[in-house]
Amino acid sequence: MIEVEFLGAAQGVTGSMHLVHTPRGNVLLDCGLFQGRRKESVERNKNLRVNPNDVDAVVLSHAHIDHSGALPVLYKRGYRGVIFATDATRDLCSVMLEDAAAIQMHDAEWINAKIARGTTNMDPVEPLYDQRDVEGVMSLMRGIPYRRTQQVLEGVTVTFYDAGHVLGSALVALDIDDDGDLKRVLFTGDLGRHAMPILKDPEVPPNASVLIMEGTYGDRLHPPRTRMEDDLVEVAEGAIARRSKVVIPTFALERAQELLYTLRRLHDAGRLPEIPVYLDTPLGLKVTDVFRRHPDCYDDETRKLLAADASPFDFPGLRYVQSVRESMEIDARGGPCIILAASGMCEFGRVVHHLKAIIEDPDSEVVIVGFMAQHTLGRRLVERRARVRILGVEWHRACRIRVLEGFSAHADQNDLVSFAERVREHGPLRHVVLVHGESPQLAALAKKLDERDFPSVNVPAEGERLRF
Ligand SMILES: [Zn+2]
Structure with a gap:
């Protein structure tokens, strides 16, 4: 009997974590950080x-x-067992986890200093882990190429697909x-889209009997990408006209490169007006370097561009910001400019300080390009709340908010529905389990799948176990 325990990102989108119990041992799928209300996040x-x-x-x-x-x-x-991942994921984790440890240290120092000065009512913060723990993780991580089958435990193998x-x-x-009885459990992690820039399209692995699928956008359709390009041009023109700032909170991985790649294309087409663009995350350069080391992961268009030009993410006007001092100087300077900064959900990292600097300015704009989980600052901005708390202080929000979902x-x-249908066409699919989405999104997706006669569609709650 196989049993899966859904420990995180079940009827929620962060903290992905599922434990697969097999007759010979247990395999943990993902081990993600939870993001939400600060206090709850720290505890969890x-x-x-x-x-x-x-x-x-x-x-x-x-x-x-x-x-x-x-x-x-x-x-x-x-934990001292093996952690299996693709080669590129292993390389990215080395820079991303190091960065996560550094951010936690800086955030803790900053907040604890504010507490000492009596300027915030937040609780003292302790970093969750440090560089030594990250080095420990990296020593356990084994990179495997796509589509090569690897033994994980006795009686369990893993194969990665795009x-x-x-x-x-x-x-x-x-x-x-x-x-x-040989059973294939297929876990989507996060499922990408077709015909997106840079990456190859998602594959459809055969022979799955159980599909554990994400459903972040299970209830909606994305607008076409071409409209995103027009919107970005409009954002830049607006900032120039008002001589103001634009802050784009972004994941340092992928979304940042995708935005740069799109800005670069707009620049090459003569559509991007002249405006300083800052990529303010020390991770930016490192992640971009990892991108350059893995051209095998690219689609044909990007590979061609890369062959002709060493830096598909660069264009005149772009500055990579490294030090905290440089980052603070941007806030002291006037507009117009566009600041891309991590983290994606606005809960920690440099973006928080940039948001604080513009939150009361009606001419400045926050442009949201990614999913914002419940109870994060990012979500409150999406909801256009009039008052928001940033690092323990309440502010009146006057800045503009724009949400671009097509990115x-x-x-x-x-x-998602067509992916599940294609998995069913290629195997004896008996169970579909929906995770990594908030309840309304997963309920809408479950309904769609029911209408298409999928045999068993489950939406487990956190902590629930299902048997297959
Ligand atoms: Zn993801």
């Missing part, structure tokens, strides 16, 4: 929902922090010997 991330002694192997779908960011906590708690979501992202196929790296409802 510190007190991992999985006991490291119950984990025999870890398989990681991709490098985004909400899928990989709690691995150092697992290590700190004593997920088309971010560099290195994988659809994880676990082939499990269930006392003589999403996630499949939309049509993509």
Whole structure:
């Protein structure tokens, strides 16, 4: 009997974590950081929902922090087994987890200094982990090429297929010997979209009997990408006309490169007006370097561009910001400019300070290009709240807010339904389980799948176990 325990990103979108119990041992799929209300996040991330002694192997779908960011906590708690990932995911984790540790240290120092000065009512903060824990994780991580089958435990193998979501992202196929009965559990991690810039399209792995599928955008359809380009031009022109700033919170991985790639294309086409663009994340350059090391993950168009030009993410006017001092100087300077800064959900990192600097300025604009989880600052901005708390201080929000959904790296409802249909065409699919989405999105997706006569569609709650 195979049993899957849904420990995180079940009826929610962050902290992806599922434990697969097989007859010979347990495999943990993903080990992500939870993001939401600050207090709850700290508690949940510190007190991992999985006991490291119950984990025999870890398989990681991709490098985004909400899928990989709690691995150092697992290590700190004593996990010393292997962590399997694609080669590109392993390389990305090395820079991203290091960055996560550094951000936690800076945030803790900054908040604790404010507490000491009596200028915030927040609770004292302690970093979840440090560089040594990250080094420990990296020593356990084994990179495997796509489509090469690798033994994980006795009676369990893994094969990674292209997920088309971010560099290195994988659809994880676990082939499990269930006392003589071979079953394939297919976990999508985050599923990408077709015909997106840079990456190859998602594959359809054959022979799945159980599909654990994400549903972040299970209830909606994305607008066409061409409209996003027009919107970006409009954003730049607006900033110039008002001599103001634009802040774009972005994941340092993929979304940032995709935005740069799009701005570069607009520049080459003569459509981007002259405006300084800052990529303000120390990760920016490092991640871009990892991109350059893995051209095998690119689609043909990007490979051609890369062959003709060493830097498909560069254009005149773009500055990579490295130091904290440089970052603070941007806030002291006037507009117009565009600032791309991490983190994606506005809960930590440099973007928080840039948001604080413009929040009361009616001429400045925040442009949202990614999904914002419930109870994060990013979500409150999407909801256009009049008052928002930033680092323990309440502000009146006067700045403009614009939401561009077409940049999403996630499949939309049509993509998800057609992916599930194609998996069914290529195997004996008996169970579909929906994860990584908030309840309304997953309910809408489940309904669509029911209408198409999928045999068993489940939406487990956190902590629930299902048997297959
Ligand atoms: Zn992701």
